Amino acid sequence: MITCDTKRMEDKIVTFSKFGDAGHGGITRYSLSPEAHQARDEYVKRMKAIGANIETDDMANMYATLEGSEKGLKRIVMGSHVDSVKNGGNYDGVLGVLTAMEVLETIEAEKIPHRHPITAMIWTNEEGSLYPPAMMSSGVICNQYLPPEIAKKFIKENMLASKSVLDKTSTFGEALDKSLYKGDQKNRLNPDDYMAMFELHIEQGPILEDAKKEIGVVTCVLGMFNYRIRFYGQSDHAGTTPMHKRQDALFAAAKALCYLHEEIDKLGRPELVYTTGEILCHPNVHTVIPDLVDFSIDVRHEDPAVRAKVLSIVKSLDGKTIERCKGEVEMAWTRDTVYFDKELVGFVQESADELGLSNQTINSGAGHDAQFASYMLPTTMIFVPSKDGHSHCEPEFTTVEQCTAGASVMLNAVLKTDKK
Amino acid sequence: MITCDTKRMEDKIVTFSKFGDAGHGGITRYSLSPEAHQARDEYVKRMKAIGANIETDDMANMYATLEGSEKGLKRIVMGSHVDSVKNGGNYDGVLGVLTAMEVLETIEAEKIPHRHPITAMIWTNEEGSLYPPAMMSSGVICNQYLPPEIAKKFIKENMLASKSVLDKTSTFGEALDKSLYKGDQKNRLNPDDYMAMFELHIEQGPILEDAKKEIGVVTCVLGMFNYRIRFYGQSDHAGTTPMHKRQDALFAAAKALCYLHEEIDKLGRPELVYTTGEILCHPNVHTVIPDLVDFSIDVRHEDPAVRAKVLSIVKSLDGKTIERCKGEVEMAWTRDTVYFDKELVGFVQESADELGLSNQTINSGAGHDAQFASYMLPTTMIFVPSKDGHSHCEPEFTTVEQCTAGASVMLNAVLKTDKK
Numbered sequence A, B: 001m002i003t004c005d006t007k008r009m010e011d012k013i014v015t016f017s018k019f020g021d022a023g024h025g026g027i028t029r030y031s032l033s034p035e036a037h038q039a040r041d042e043y044v045k046r047m048k049a050i051g052a053n054i055e056t057d058d059m060a061n062m063y064a065t066l067e068g069s070e071k072g073l074k075r076i077v078m079g080s081h082v083d084s085v086k087n088g089g090n091y092d093g094v095l096g097v098l099t100a101m102e103v104l105e106t107i108e109a110e111k112i113p114h115r116h117p118i119t120a121m122i123w124t125n126e127e128g129s130l131y132p133p134a135m136m137s138s139g140v141i142c143n144q145y146l147p148p149e150i151a152k153k154f155i156k157e158n159m160l161a162s163k164s165v166l167d168k169t170s171t172f173g174e175a176l177d178k179s180l181y182k183g184d185q186k187n188r189l190n191p192d193d194y195m196a197m198f199e200l201h202i203e204q205g206p207i208l209e210d211a212k213k214e215i216g217v218v219t220c221v222l223g224m225f226n227y228r229i230r231f232y233g234q235s236d237h238a239g240t241t242p243m244h245k246r247q248d249a250l251f252a253a254a255k256a257l258c259y260l261h262e263e264i265d266k267l268g269r270p271e272l273v274y275t276t277g278e279i280l281c282h283p284n285v286h287t288v289i290p291d292l293v294d295f296s297i298d299v300r301h302e303d304p305a306v307r308a309k310v311l312s313i314v315k316s317l318d319g320k321t322i323e324r325c326k327g328e329v330e331m332a333w334t335r336d337t338v339y340f341d342k343e344l345v346g347f348v349q350e351s352a353d354e355l356g357l358s359n360q361t362i363n364s365g366a367g368h369d370a371q372f373a374s375y376m377l378p379t380t381m382i383f384v385p386s387k388d389g390h391s392h393c394e395p396e397f398t399t400v401e402q403c404t405a406g407a408s409v410m411l412n413a414v415l416k417t418d419k420k
Helices: A006-016 A034-049 A094-109 A136-141 A156-160 A172-178 A207-211 A249-265 A304-315 A342-354 A369-373 A400-419 B006-016 B034-049 B094-109 B136-141 B156-160 B172-178 B207-211 B249-265 B304-315 B342-354 B369-373 B400-419
Strands: A053-056 A062-066 A075-081 A118-123 A194-202 A215-221 A223-232 A273-275 A279-282 A292-301 A325-335 A359-364 A379-384 B053-056 B062-066 B075-081 B118-123 B194-202 B215-221 B223-232 B273-275 B279-282 B292-301 B325-335 B359-364 B379-384
Touching: A006 A034, A006 A094, A006 A400, A034 A053, A034 A062, A034 A094, A034 A118, A062 A094, A075 A094, A075 A369, A075 A400, A094 A118, A094 A194, A094 A400, A136 A156, A136 A369, A156 A172, A194 A342, A194 A369, A194 A400, A207 A215, A207 A359, A215 A342, A215 A400, A223 A249, A223 A304, A249 A279, A249 A292, A249 A304, A249 A325, A249 B249, A279 B279, A292 A304, A342 A359, A342 A379, A342 A400, A359 A379, A369 A379, A379 A400, B006 B034, B006 B094, B006 B400, B034 B053, B034 B062, B034 B094, B034 B118, B062 B094, B075 B094, B075 B369, B075 B400, B094 B118, B094 B194, B094 B400, B136 B156, B136 B369, B156 B172, B194 B342, B194 B369, B194 B400, B207 B215, B207 B359, B215 B342, B215 B400, B223 B249, B223 B304, B249 B279, B249 B292, B249 B304, B249 B325, B292 B304, B342 B359, B342 B379, B342 B400, B359 B379, B369 B379, B379 B400
Parallel strands: A075 A118, A075 A194, A194 A379, A215 A359, B075 B118, B075 B194, B194 B379, B215 B359
Antiparallel strands: A053 A062, A062 A118, A215 A379, A223 A292, A223 A325, A273 A292, A279 A292, B053 B062, B062 B118, B215 B379, B223 B292, B223 B325, B273 B292, B279 B292
């Protein structure tokens, strides 16, 4: 079996960790920032060094391609993003770009024959940290293939006008226009010129580490729904209103939140994840009884039947009265489970097995650009373990050996795709 | 029995409701605003019309005094405030000024003999809506008589530098300097020149209305404590972190909040009031497990033994682990119950009885300027009913008859004080 090179992989991880280094183990590297451009410059330098041809599209997505031995064949693309969240780690996103580069460097160094052109790609603004929303470029590029309810979020003009969270006057469109990497729309990823896409990513959870597996064979991105739950009370003075007269929306919401945990846990599905991450309270003054509390619930599971059961529990709060406060439930958004291409998933599993790497199938609870790309062309993902399951924070860590093992799996899966 | 005049009372309520009229039943009349100055101008006009002498002090508190028949006697003062909260009602504060004016107008119209000078007073900035904190002027004027832990909040220089919540560059001191009603420090309310203080106020709660009583004979301002309760969790990705690994600070806080209600209610004290009015959640993003949630608890009861029992329940959360999150409890502030002067309380009750007005003793859950004044000189309060218990909102309402009954009680209680 052909494998990638640990030393070369380590050199890339160390080098790219300097671009946006926050000084205490992690990085802040917003999309299209000077730090992100340093990472792109380094990618260009290294990809040119192996003779790859560099193209960019109108969303500043970048494509470095090694030509194949046969003319007229579609490309195989690997890629991820180089932007990070604020005080993020050195692996989320960039590792998918570095392993894609490593695959091309291995092909070039080992003179591995391949029929199809093979591309290492950078997606622009996956995190959406500076310019929301997340997965902006894949949303725009894959737009015409997405389900209508998702597609309508990703109208290019809305994206271009997305305001910086740090400087409300500066827009994504302005940052894009200033970038030397803004290119031509004709270079966009598309199903006529590309036959398959691979994205390697850290797991961002503890499942592989706990199971002592080196590779996660990703089969799907979990379906999910996001709802808002609201309780309406009556604001009155904290000192003058007897308890039995109160309509305390925060007490109602706290009871509802505990009720949701109890009822959802009764379903007995340990693989189900749900999160009440955001809460808003009005007027939110310590001497006033709250009259409106609104919180979010995010529920993810592969099986629509399980999601439906959870949804019926959530919806049972709609119109329900708790502590004299009326409940209201409103959908924010939902998405179905996105299944990756079975043949590509098989190639990943075979490659891991042939390389003697312990592996298991796993689903992705987080969203990734590959999820949008999969609506357009055959796509799949490869996960490597996250130490302690941490992600979107500086302690994010995956060993060089685990990263290189992931690159070797991607290399072999790409070569299997090339032989089809 | 001498009584006040309903028609004259109604005219004042209608007239003063125009100053800061928000157009839908209530007012916004911040302290020292143009609207508050209109109210002060009207007070001056009406008090001069009955021959009262007007003085102002360095905090722009205003004193309109009718001289008494004997020279050298101390004054009896009645008063409250004319400032309101944002979109407040037409009664909180201003009714105590209007009834004080009505008492003087009745004394003048009916030529009622009195030995002591009698004063109708306006306190500046009771609400603290534009320039925090609340009860600013009474805190400053009564400062040297307050318990040290309360007094240290009310250092005059801090008050003067209090920033406007609407315009962070403008301070209370600047607004005070611009006011034509800023006067001399020697005119401040003080125990050498004043023998007693009365403040009439709406109840701001439903107790009198529910009990069908016309007058509340206020005996004390409830002791209280305000604590912060905090839970520390671990932020992780909503889609990738299994439920059994989570440290969800919002779930922990919701459980703690429900636990507090259960345990405090077990004490079986229906007169106890407690409020969890404010909650802060970090990072408060719907796709992230919260790692820090902090909420307030405000507890009020006359009896320190009951407050101590509640406090031990609150403190039981300190260091407690709920859903793998550690709890922390921190004191924000406390105050003991402030008892009003027994003789003045008796005069109020006798007056109500003699007037044939149904009445009951009641305590004040809310803070008032009278509470600070009571540390300096004999003080008490009179409550009139609040429709549906509403306050600090536009539906605030008390009938003209109820307002006039309150004024009549204050008039007779003042005359009893005068005869001492």
